[in-house]
Amino acid sequence: MERHSGSCAQLNLPCAAAVTAERLLAGELPGRWAHTRGVAHRAEQIARLLPPEDGRTLVAAAWLHDIGYASGLAETGFHQLDGAHYLARRGWPERICALVAHHAGATAVARLIGLAGELGAFEDEAGRVRDALWYCDMTTGPDGEPMSFEDRIAELRARRAPDDPVVRALAANGSERAAAVRRTETFLRDGGQRSR
Ligand SMILES: [Fe+2]
Numbered sequence: 001m002e003r004h005s006g007s008c009a010q011l012n013l014p015c016a017a018a019v020t021a022e023r024l025l026a027g028e029l030p031g032r033w034a035h036t037r038g039v040a041h042r043a044e045q046i047a048r049l050l051p052p053e054d055g056r057t058l059v060a061a062a063w064l065h066d067i068g069y070a071s072g073l074a075e076t077g078f079h080q081l082d083g084a085h086y087l088a089r090r091g092w093p094e095r096i097c098a099l100v101a102h103h104a105g106a107t108a109v110a111r112l113i114g115l116a117g118e119l120g121a122f123e124d125e126a127g128r129v130r131d132a133l134w135y136c137d138m139t140t141g142p143d144g145e146p147m148s149f150e151d152r153i154a155e156l157r158a159r160r161a162p163d164d165p166v167v168r169a170l171a172a173n174g175s176e177r178a179a180a181v182r183r184t185e186t187f188l189r190d191g192g193q194r195s196r
Pocket of ligand 1: 035039049066137
């Protein structure tokens with residue numbers, strides 16, 4: 001993938017998303033930016049197997065999924081929601097805002113921290129694109145390296161305190177995350193045959 005340093009020859013959705021993510025993450029959170037690049041790279045591979053509109057949406061959401069960690073976006077401290085609010089305010093497509101809002105089993109975390117109502121303003125489309133976004137995130141390590149789902153869950157537990165809502169939410173969303181990964185693996189094994 002070429003660098004997206006603020007000027008895309010054609011400012012399409014994935015490219016605009018890459019520029020936005022780089023601006024928000026690269027300087028302040030280089031690790032998160034490396035992870036984001038890894039997730040987007042994986043999404044680009046899957047996008048080739050999807051209808052074009054779904055593919056562009058997946059790649060754009062992959063670039064944007066963690067922008068809510070940028071300190072300038074912090075409102076609630078819940079990165080999925082902060083990222084989605086930022087995008088919605090700037091007129092990004094509702095579908096992308098919602099994919100960012102719900103990625104990585106956000107609903108279970110939102111229930112634990114009292115933000116389920118606010119998150120509910122965004123709809124979880126719960127389809128192939130959403131599954132693929134979760135898959136890309138859950139098979140990319142914190143520094144952008146490819147990682148199995150099992151290792152990713154283990155590193156997530158190791159990196160966070162046991163009482164961290166993200167860790168506590170695994171009791172509720174661990175199986176949901178695993179199912180999204182499994183469905184995407186099946187889709188990839190079939191070479192996306194049934195998607196078009
Ligand atoms: Fe992520």
